[in-house]
Amino acid sequence: xxxxxxxxxxxxxxxxxxxMGSPVMAAEVSQGKCIQYDEATHKLTIEAYDTQFSKEFxxxxxxxxTEIFDVSTAAIGIHPEPGDILRLAWVEKDSVRSGxxxxxxxxxxxxxx
Numbered sequence: 001x002x003x004x005x006x007x008x009x010x011x012x013x014x015x016x017x018x019x020m021g022s023p024v025m026a027a028e029v030s031q032g033k034c035i036q037y038d039e040a041t042h043k044l045t046i047e048a049y050d051t052q053f054s055k056e057f058x059x060x061x062x063x064x065x066t067e068i069f070d071v072s073t074a075a076i077g078i079h080p081e082p083g084d085i086l087r088l089a090w091v092e093k094d095s096v097r098s099g100x101x102x103x104x105x106x107x108x109x110x111x112x113x
Contacts, residue, residue, distance in 0.1 A: 027089040027100055030067055031060060034084045042072035044099065046086055059085045059105065067097065074099035078107045 032046035045068050049060035069090055080086055085106040090099045 027091050029087065029089055030069075031085065031087045031105070032067065033062070034080045034082050034086050035066065036082060037071075037080045042070055044069045044071045044080065044086070044088070044102065046088070049085075069097045069099045071099035071102055074102050076102040078104035080104055 030046065030048060031051075032048040035045040035047055037044050045066055048063045048065045048067050050063050051060055053060055069088055071088075074088075074090075080102060084104050087103045087105050088099050089101045090097050092098070
């Protein structure tokens with residue numbers, strides 16, 4: 001019994017140490033109104049929204065800031081068009097915001113109704 005407990009404890013410790021040494025890539029999330037999507041350059045520009053959701057502003061309110069993303073390798077759901085509300089998961093690589101996933105929130109909501 002003691003050998004089994006010791007072996008299990010050593011295995012848990014080995015896994016924990018292995019996980020601590022692994023690099024973890026955490027993505028950021030931005031949401032806002034699509035200003036422009038240039039398919040030729042794979043650049044997506046949004047007007048950023050805050051997270052103060054309400055009945056009047058179900059997607060948040062504009063912060064006035066614009067954000068530009070390189071979405072050349074991103075998974076893109078419903079095609080983004082100017083005026084659509086988008087949510088992007090992204091990481092920063094060499095001072096460039098690289099999109100991982102682009103979700104068209106406003107058009108997804110319409111399909112649910």
